[in-house]
Amino acid sequence: MRATLAIASREVGSLLRLPVGWVVIALFTFLSAVIFVNGTLIPGQPATMRYFFASASWMLIPVAPAISMRLLSEELRSGTIEVLRTAPVSDSAVVWGKYLGGVAFLGLMLAPTLALVGVLVVVGDPKPDPGPIITGYIALGLVGMLYLSIGLLASSLTSSQTLAFLGTLMFLALMMVLSSVVPGAGSVPEPLARALVSIGVQARVRDMTKGVIDTGDVAFFLAGSAWFTLLASAALSSRRWR
Numbered sequence: 001m002r003a004t005l006a007i008a009s010r011e012v013g014s015l016l017r018l019p020v021g022w023v024v025i026a027l028f029t030f031l032s033a034v035i036f037v038n039g040t041l042i043p044g045q046p047a048t049m050r051y052f053f054a055s056a057s058w059m060l061i062p063v064a065p066a067i068s069m070r071l072l073s074e075e076l077r078s079g080t081i082e083v084l085r086t087a088p089v090s091d092s093a094v095v096w097g098k099y100l101g102g103v104a105f106l107g108l109m110l111a112p113t114l115a116l117v118g119v120l121v122v123v124g125d126p127k128p129d130p131g132p133i134i135t136g137y138i139a140l141g142l143v144g145m146l147y148l149s150i151g152l153l154a155s156s157l158t159s160s161q162t163l164a165f166l167g168t169l170m171f172l173a174l175m176m177v178l179s180s181v182v183p184g185a186g187s188v189p190e191p192l193a194r195a196l197v198s199i200g201v202q203a204r205v206r207d208m209t210k211g212v213i214d215t216g217d218v219a220f221f222l223a224g225s226a227w228f229t230l231l232a233s234a235a236l237s238s239r240r241w242r
Helices: 002-017 019-039 050-068 073-078 080-086 091-123 130-157 161-185 190-198 202-209 215-241
Strands: none
Touching: 002 019, 002 091, 019 050, 019 091, 050 091, 050 130, 050 161, 050 202, 073 080, 073 161, 091 130, 091 215, 130 161, 130 202, 130 215, 161 190, 202 215
16 A cells, blocks of 8 residues: 555656646646636526536546546656566556556646635625535546546556547547437437446536435446556556566
8 A cells, every 4th residue: 555655646746747737737727717707607697616517527538638648658658667567566556556646636636626616605695505516526526536547547558648648538538429429319229228328427427516426426436447447457467467
């Protein structure tokens, strides 16, 4: 566990030392502020962050791959993965450390948006309900964790950060199409349509931004994150076997 946390801390530090890390944080914060001003600070409308959370969950589709694309790809490209392997650290600890580092960076990226909540509390009348705001941030965290785990798997399969980014982006886009567009086509059998709808992310986010936490939704995100991270660990271990 200590080795995993050390790798996670190293990963956060490396992300913050690179310009891309600060660019991602600045861009996400800027776009969040634009969405907040245009979709939330509307005179006469209820003081709620639902529009922001719904839009932010969509913004995570390109942002999460930008964070995860270098987690393992850069180590594979530069050859430093061999240094990690010679250390008394298992492949699983390396992968989980990288993943936790990405999740911690995601938390740092979301932290500046708390200022938007403060603005809404100051100008809102009546004051916003804290319940949906808390569950909304929980939803963003869970969505980000799932997307990062998918990106981590893509990053473990290639030494190219570009391929890892595009692979993750296309997979997330495919998830959106399969869960929203295909079931509504009418030509899909009902059992398959229900199965495809169940992998949808946006519907689960909408429920949580209303202040409702379904244990099934939480289990979906946590189980999916763990599954893709385990697959990334297996992919990294397979390189040792080869």
